[in-house]
Amino acid sequence: MSNYDTNAIQKLDNAHYMHPFTDHKALGEKGARVMVRGDGIYLWDSEGKKIIDGMSGLWCVNVGYGRTSISEAVYQQMETLPFYNSFFNTTNVPAVQLAAKLVQISPPQFNHVYFTGSGSEGNDTNVRMVRRYWDVLGQPERQVIISRHNAYHGSTMAGASLGGMKDMHAQGGLPIPGVVHIEQPNYLESGRGLTEEAFGIEAASWLEQKILEVGPDKVAAFIGEPIQGAGGVIIPPSTYWPEIQRICDKYGILLIADEVICGFGRVGRWFASELFDIRPDLITFAKGVTSGYVPLGGVLVGDRVAKVLIEQGGEFNHGFTYSGHPVACAAALENIRIIEDEKLVERVANETGPYLKKRFAELAEHPLVGYANSCGFVAGLNLVRSKGATVHDNVAFDPSLAVGMVCRGHMFNNGMIMRAVGDRMIIAPPLVLTTAQIDEMLALIRHCLDLTYADVKERGWL
């Protein structure tokens, strides 16, 4: 039995707490689920129900819940120096140590770090930084940043503008000027008649088309998530990113990799840029840097940009109260120590990632699953009404039926958190998941797919 009065908490929640991305009227009718505890890959709600957290909180709890050594590092730092700023020719020890550590684990072109409080602030920093870079170089007309539809880069004005979410642009007068979008490399959606490899080249060519349309001397940068996360775990063909790199190089355009989800071992490398063989000039990070224990984000600044800003740029008029927050940096240092000590990046690369890939791909045998793929510790499957000869011949459900949400409901009720993006069901589990736990999770997913199938059949939707 639990000690929580769920009803009372839900009432207070409904009365006072405005949640991110939430229809409060709808939530008020059913009440929020109250999470109270975590340990390893498991969560418990206020009713005492145990749940496998297939989403690592929000793609962030890479080392799992309940890490006492992170709480201790945080406590120690709070006792020693809970806060000081880095504005006025001052610094603090954990921020310096973390910057040096991030330089050590990131690709060789990175020797500098700019800290923020979140991924969104990291991307706002990118917008100002790339524009400043071109200003300093005497090319102030290079203002335009090219991004992609269905990308997610955060919720601030610049972050949401860089992102390509239609529903976000529809509110608050977005995107801001100087941000344009191309189509995403979504093979299922746009790759009919092409091999995945050929589609990757085709999708990258949309960047070159856009550069020529805008005018190469007006384009400052291209930004993309190596694997789109919130957009539905869209894993691009292997040919896509090298071709994007070639096009950026051809026109001298800066490349920004938003690794807020992909970084810190998620794909079996410290950064997905290594896996996809690209050399970004800037990398946005957040989430996995502290495993979400304390908020922290930032930008890894490559030598090309850092050299110009530092040697010629003078003061960069940008910064946050919490840039380089000592407590957040102390949490990150301990989190990274755990990832290294437990060899989590190597485990995802060589052992658990390949095992998850094999087991997850087997789900495509299920009558409801039209496509299932994964990369490291992100994976997704598409629920379909019926299957055709190729993935492009599958028949989707009417989107208004929201079958993904029905499936998510069965998952939730049976102790498994799996997120629905339309009818694509996605996971991004903690990197500590063992092969035995992968089996446990996959059995649960299969069971919930069966329940969803029976449910959908009963409703006459098949």
Ligand code: PMP
């Ligand atoms: N970029 C990406 C790729 C993300 O997934 C997110 C968050 N889901 C963000 C940026 C924004 O990060 P935050 O919510 O910490 O502002």
